[in-house]
């Protein structure tokens with residue numbers, strides 16, 4: 001069974017994907033980390049994330065790289081969004097994601113194009129969203145709890161810039177996949193969002209089994 005969880009930055013899709021992984025006993029891949037790894041490698045190599053040819057060498061990395069805590073920063077998230085517009089980068093990362101999705105027993109992947117490009121035939125699809133203000137507030141709390149000094153206005157600007165770039169790019173733009181259920185987490189606690197996600201996935205799986 002493959003479950004696709006897509007949505008914009010800080011919508012809560014990673015939290016939901018992990019909870020679904022525990023509930024259905026399936027492995028989970030946060031595909032954003034792959035693009036973050038490319039973005040960080042381009043930066044370290046002194047390349048330009050907006051130039052496709054500068055990003056190619058950065059697409060070969062091992063799984064260990066994905067554990068680097070530096071990948072989690074807002075700055076690397078923005079770099080990831082910039083490198084992810086290039087078709088060559090997306091092509092280089094497709095096999096890794098499809099191999100994970102099609103492993104025996106199934107898998108859950110969260111990202112931007114899982115239900116549209118990586119696994120369009122997924123057994124269940126969610127599009128998780130939340131208002132820009134709520135998402136910025138979550139980032140704000142995250143930064144505070146890690147000892148940072150976040151600025152709400154710049155968090156809002158960063159999220160808006162990322163949404164615009166991710167939704168308007170030519171290749172695999174962020175959009176609601178055919179057959180996906182929308183889950184707006186703006187006014188939901190994590191527990192309530194997870195409960196709704198499980199109910200939506202169960203209903204999709206039941207619908208499929210009834211044909």
Ligand SMILES: Nc1ncnc2c1ncn2[C@@H]1O[C@H](COP(=O)(O)OP(=O)(O)OP(=O)(O)O)[C@@H](O)[C@H]1O
Pocket residue numbers: 007008009010011012013014015016032077138139142185188189190191193
């Ligand atoms: N329903 C919710 N209510 C309150 N906080 C939430 C909710 N869902 C997630 N969060 C918190 O918001 C932050 C971002 O959540 P999460 O990492 O799941 O988002 P994401 O969509 O995967 O982000 P990104 O795309 O940037 O990786 C985390 O600190 C998480 O604990």
Ligand SMILES: Nc1ccn([C@@H]2O[C@H](COP(=O)(O)O)[C@@H](O)[C@H]2O)c(=O)n1
Pocket residue numbers: 009010031032033035036077080081082084110111112113114162166
């Ligand atoms: N399937 C995906 C996943 C991510 N991206 C791009 O990476 C950026 C960072 O993603 P996070 O989920 O870690 O915030 C994101 O803004 C996208 O530009 C992607 O293109 N496809």
